[in-house]
Amino acid sequence: MNDIKVAVLGGEGVGKSALIVRFLTRRFIGEYASSSECIYRKRMSVDGRQLNLELYDPCSQPCDGKSTLNEQIHWADGFVVVYDISDRSSFITATAIVHLIRELNLGAAKRESESVVFLVGNKQDLCHMREVGKEEGQRLATDGRCQFYELSAAECYQEVALMFTKLVRNASVSGKAKERRRRPSGSKSMAKLINNVFGKRRKSV
Numbered sequence: 554m555n556d557i558k559v560a561v562l563g564g565e566g567v568g569k570s571a572l573i574v575r576f577l578t579r580r581f582i583g584e585y586a587s588s589s590e591c592i593y594r595k596r597m598s599v600d601g602r603q604l605n606l607e608l609y610d611p612c613s614q615p616c617d618g619k620s621t622l623n624e625q626i627h628w629a630d631g632f633v634v635v636y637d638i639s640d641r642s643s644f645i646t647a648t649a650i651v652h653l654i655r656e657l658n659l660g661a662a663k664r665e666s667e668s669v670v671f672l673v674g675n676k677q678d679l680c681h682m683r684e685v686g687k688e689e690g691q692r693l694a695t696d697g698r699c700q701f702y703e704l705s706a707a708e709c710y711q712e713v714a715l716m717f718t719k720l721v722r723n724a725s726v727s728g729k730a731k732e733r734r735r736r737p738s739g740s741k742s743m744a745k746l747i748n749n750v751f752g753k754r755r756k757s758v
């Protein structure tokens with residue numbers, strides 16, 4: 554059975570955990586524990602193939618160092634880089650992450666084996682507070698050779714599920730040959746995940 558490893562990256566509070574939890578449980582809870590990084594596992598069937606998906610959530614550990622990102626690039630087959638459309642600074646962070654991924658890809662491997670990257674503008678339901686235009690997201694995606702989505706973890710399960718499923722499909726056929734290095738962080742079962750989403754931090758939506 555194939556293992557597909559996906560890292561979900563982005564600035565603080567952009568909705569990384571919300572997107573993952575939405576995909577895994579179909580639920581949007583609104584409050585997420587964010588004490589430590591973790592890897593969630595899910596078995597899924599894509600185009601008739603059974604896959605083991607591992608989703609890495611850095612949980613408030615901002616990805617601002619090249620060495621950390623380098624580790625994640627070695628580990629991951631694909632990336633979801635998330636920003637919040639109502640928070641311009643999160644778009645600047647996402648831009649830096651996309652550029653770093655591509656820079657490190659070029660340093661580490663040939664172009665044809667570069668990572669699959671999806672750029673996601675989350676919190677589309679907050680479009681009345683929009684600070685990042687859709688065309689800016691599209692431009693960054695084109696520059697960074699990413700697929701682009703604007704969606705809302707809060708409001709739409711279907712779009713979130715389609716995005717992750719497409720990423721897994723693309724990553725599974727990307728032919729990216731690389732040494733897999735497992736992160737030392739723990740994994741969580743679905744039961745633990747559901748328990749852990751009722752968490753420490755409270756943020757208003």
Ligand SMILES: Nc1nc2c(ncn2[C@@H]2O[C@H](COP(=O)(O)OP(=O)(O)OP(=O)(O)O)[C@@H](O)[C@H]2O)c(=O)[nH]1
Nearest residue numbers: 565566567568569570571583612613676706707756
């Ligand atoms: N309105 C709205 N709020 C959202 C959406 N997605 C997430 N949020 C809220 O944004 C806040 C942060 O969500 P998280 O999923 O914890 O974000 P995160 O990126 O994992 O946060 P860190 O781990 O701290 O970096 C929470 O209050 C969520 O309820 C969305 O699509 N729309």
